[in-house]
Amino acid sequence: MTHWLCVLVQTPAYANLGVGLSYLSELPLPPGTLVRVPLGKREMLGVVWDADTAQATGEIEPGKIKSVAGVLEGIAPLSTSWQQLVTFAATYYQRSVGEVALAALPPQLRELSPAQMARRLKRKSPAKAALGDWEAERSAQVKGGGRRPGDTEQSALPPSLLATGTGAPALTPEQTTVLAQIDEHAGPFLLFGATGSGKTEVYLQCVEQLLAADPDAQALIMVPEINLTPQLEERFKARFNATASPLYGEHAVVSLHSGMTNPQRLKSWLAAHSGAARIVLGTRMAVFASLPKLRLIVVDEEHDPSYKSSEGARYSARDLAVYRGKLEGAKVILGSATPSLESWHHSRPAEDGGRYLRLHMPSRVGGNDQLPATAGALPLVRRVDMNHQPRKAVFSLPLIEAIKERVARGEQCMVFLNRRGYAPVLHCTDCGWKSECPHCSAYRVFHKIDRTLRCHHCGFTERVPRACPTCGNPDIAPLGRGTEQLEELLAELLADVKRPGSMTPGNPRGEPLRIARIDADSTKLKGALEEQLAAVHAGDVDVLVGTQMIAKGHDFRRITLVAAVNPDGALFSADFRAPERLFSLLMQAAGRAGRDAALGAQSEVWIQTFQPAHALYAALKRHDYPAFAAQQLKEREEAGMPPFSAQALVRAEARTQEAAQAFLNAARAVAVNEMPAWDGWATVLEQITPYPAVPMTIQRVANVERAQMLIESPSRAALQQFLTAWQDVLHSTRSLPECKGLIRWAIDVDPLLI
Ligand code: ADP
Numbered sequence: 095m096t097h098w099l100c101v102l103v104q105t106p107a108y109a110n111l112g113v114g115l116s117y118l119s120e121l122p123l124p125p126g127t128l129v130r131v132p133l134g135k136r137e138m139l140g141v142v143w144d145a146d147t148a149q150a151t152g153e154i155e156p157g158k159i160k161s162v163a164g165v166l167e168g169i170a171p172l173s174t175s176w177q178q179l180v181t182f183a184a185t186y187y188q189r190s191v192g193e194v195a196l197a198a199l200p201p202q203l204r205e206l207s208p209a210q211m212a213r214r215l216k217r218k219s220p221a222k223a224a225l226g227d228w229e230a231e232r233s234a235q236v237k238g239g240g241r242r243p244g245d246t247e248q249s250a251l252p253p254s255l256l257a258t259g260t261g262a263p264a265l266t267p268e269q270t271t272v273l274a275q276i277d278e279h280a281g282p283f284l285l286f287g288a289t290g291s292g293k294t295e296v297y298l299q300c301v302e303q304l305l306a307a308d309p310d311a312q313a314l315i316m317v318p319e320i321n322l323t324p325q326l327e328e329r330f331k332a333r334f335n336a337t338a339s340p341l342y343g344e345h346a347v348v349s350l351h352s353g354m355t356n357p358q359r360l361k362s363w364l365a366a367h368s369g370a371a372r373i374v375l376g377t378r379m380a381v382f383a384s385l386p387k388l389r390l391i392v393v394d395e396e397h398d399p400s401y402k403s404s405e406g407a408r409y410s411a412r413d414l415a416v417y418r419g420k421l422e423g424a425k426v427i428l429g430s431a432t433p434s435l436e437s438w439h440h441s442r443p444a445e446d447g448g449r450y451l452r453l454h455m456p457s458r459v460g461g462n463d464q465l466p467a468t469a470g471a472l473p474l475v476r477r478v479d480m481n482h483q484p485r486k487a488v489f490s491l492p493l494i495e496a497i498k499e500r501v502a503r504g505e506q507c508m509v510f511l512n513r514r515g516y517a518p519v520l521h522c523t524d525c526g527w528k529s530e531c532p533h534c535s536a537y538r539v540f541h542k543i544d545r546t547l548r549c550h551h552c553g554f555t556e557r558v559p560r561a562c563p564t565c566g567n568p569d570i571a572p573l574g575r576g577t578e579q580l581e582e583l584l585a586e587l588l589a590d591v592k593r594p595g596s597m598t599p600g601n602p603r604g605e606p607l608r609i610a611r612i613d614a615d616s617t618k619l620k621g622a623l624e625e626q627l628a629a630v631h632a633g634d635v636d637v638l639v640g641t642q643m644i645a646k647g648h649d650f651r652r653i654t655l656v657a658a659v660n661p662d663g664a665l666f667s668a669d670f671r672a673p674e675r676l677f678s679l680l681m682q683a684a685g686r687a688g689r690d691a692a693l694g695a696q697s698e699v700w701i702q703t704f705q706p707a708h709a710l711y712a713a714l715k716r717h718d719y720p721a722f723a724a725q726q727l728k729e730r731e732e733a734g735m736p737p738f739s740a741q742a743l744v745r746a747e748a749r750t751q752e753a754a755q756a757f758l759n760a761a762r763a764v765a766v767n768e769m770p771a772w773d774g775w776a777t778v779l780e781q782i783t784p785y786p787a788v789p790m791t792i793q794r795v796a797n798v799e800r801a802q803m804l805i806e807s808p809s810r811a812a813l814q815q816f817l818t819a820w821q822d823v824l825h826s827t828r829s830l831p832e833c834k835g836l837i838r839w840a841i842d843v844d845p846l847l848i
């Protein structure tokens with residue numbers, strides 16, 4: 095007998111096809127089955143979808159329907175809840191289900207034919223089926239620079255972590271309370287815990303309890319950037335698949351992130367899908383991992399913007415995690431020292447409408463008796479009033495003095511500035527020429543190291559001209575500062591300071607200070623970041639200069655002074671989320687400082703500001719996130735901004751700014767003027783504010799003009815209804831004559847950058 099199937103394939107985002115394509119099969123394949131299907135002249139991966147809920151395109155004549163080319167044997171069908179997750183994500187983020195489903199699968203599944211796949215699965219011994227050759231993978235990872243050079247299983251762990259071996263430490267009272275609450279309630283939970291309060295330990299123990307109680311259970315642990323947090327991976331592996339005493343099998347922990355090779359990713363994916371992997375550690379993409387026995391999801395650093403995808407379906411992995419938890423009956427823990435204001439708001443008391451349970455761990459783990467009393471103390475926040483400093487000072491005198499004092503004692507300092515390069519602009523003092531990018535509405539940044547002007551938007555790079563290209567004046571000068579210049583300046587200011595030296599060979603007393611810079615430029619080469627981080631950890635660096643890259647995620651235990659050179663910009667940004675990001679960045683930076691209790695020094699965070707009395711810095715000084723959040727939420731509520739409203743952005747790219755805006759405005763006109771004739775539309779529209787199209791902040795990138803339109807509503811449901819109905823209008827608006835030159839458009843639901 096022949097069966098009709100609805101099969102999802104990777105459709106171009108806006109092909110505007112139905113949900114799936116129709117195929118025939120001799121066998122009745124259940125939804126979720128992975129198949130290869132012919133499409134045009136090619137053969138591609140497809141997922142059998144539920145024909146009852148999916149509308150297969152009926153336009154093909156029955157005689158022309160092709161048959162499924164093959165089934166990926168040995169891989170169980172994807173679960174119903176996985177299919178529901180994908181369907182929800184596609185619907186909510188306004189993309190095709192095929193696109194979301196196929197993008198959620200490891201790339202290599204798309205490439206291998208059923209025969210190749212079968213060979214691959216068969217090569218493994220039965221016990222290891224779907225697991226693959228782990229030792230080979232591990233050594234490939236080490237060789238491939240996925241870890242720090244020379245890393246063996248546990249070497250990256252600071253001795254303080256190894257002290258407890260694979261066993262868990264005795265819990266602090268706060269941890270005990272929190273774990274009991276997690277056990278008792280359904281969640282979702284917002285674990286609001288200071289950096290160093292032992293959140294990771296809570297995750298570890300939750301997982302441990304879960305795995306001990308349920309022989310099949312699986313846990314998903316998400317981190318914003320796994321390459322920046324190799325320590326988490328080490329900690330999980332040390333706890334759960336330590337080679338000495340594997341608690342849950344040697345391969346209980348697998349990773350899923352884009353830094354892995356395709357074969358590694360496939361292997362991890364299969365291990366999770368088969369149930370062999372008990373713990374999956376991953377970045378945002380891991381939210382779509384197939385985990386048949388998922389019982390726990392942890393989203394660490396839940397406020398981090400990297401959880402939001404910026405291409406394809408612009409999904410928020412954090413929000414999907416909460417949805418998925420509900421769908422699959424898995425507990426969800428969102429953790430952060432500075433939660434997103436959305437999550438903070440959701441975790442208000444249930445009486446006020448809160449949906450998450452807020453758990454609080456305010457204290458840093460103090461270490462044991464042998465450690466000095468300062469060990470668990472929060473760093474001191476100092477504001478330097480730059481109004482009282484020499485007018486052009488980059489570094490205030492007291493900051494330089496403080497840095498000198500620290501390095502003289504053998505401590506490390508970290509200085510950050512959110513701008514890489516030497517200077518953001520080069521300009522001519524005679525005619526006013528500036529180093530604009532010919533392809534973008536932005537200035538090219540001056541990089542002194544290789545004497546180039548580089549566009550940070552399109553990448554266009556040229557050598558610095560000898561003289562002003564407009565008037566020939568040889569005296570062209572940098573304006574403003576980037577990290578390169580800070581590094582240079584610090585070297586001058588600290589020239590008379592010598593290293594205190596140490597007992598380690600090759601680290602003699604009296605050498606010049608070592609200043610290092612970590613930013614996107616210094617870490618371009620594969621493995622460079624790991625090498626530079628290792629140098630910081632090894633104590634080969636005295637002062638570290640960098641962008642926010644260094645403030646985030648890394649555990650720099652020996653850094654006792656952190657300085658933000660010029661953070662004021664975010665206080666007055668047009669982006670309403672800028673203060674939230676700044677506060678979180680500074681709190682994270684403060685949390686990094688001085689975690690090496692053994693040093694015993696009181697660590698400090700220095701803020702150079704022209705606004706020393708600003709509420710944000712005042713709250714920071716008290717380490718008072720709740721006060722900051724309350725103030726921000728009040729402002730947001732008054733202005734009707736998220737989380738008190740729902741937003742979507744439609745972005746359009748075109749050859750001309752006129753076409754980009756015309757497209758958006760035309761589609762808006764249809765929604766406002768023509769669609770009200772539709773049944774029920776008026777009620778939807780009443781709750782929607784579609785703003786007029788505006789150019790994006792960086793209006794032109796690589797000669798493409800960009801415009802956007804904000805759609806706002808107090809009701810998420812109304813916004814969803816509006817977008818779903820409006821999609822068709824956007825599709826058809828494209829062909830209007832005034833939209834000639836439109837290249838692409840996309841909807842971003844719950845956008846983070848506006
Ligand atoms: P967070 O994730 O909140 O930043 P961690 O879980 O990394 O905090 O804990 C900070 C440090 O304290 C780590 O070195 C960790 O090993 C240690 N630690 C955590 N919980 C305990 C505990 N109950 N007893 C002793 N040390 C602990």
Ligand code: ZN
Nearest residue numbers: 522525562565
């Ligand atoms: Zn000039």
Ligand code: ZN
Nearest residue numbers: 531534549552
């Ligand atoms: Zn450019």
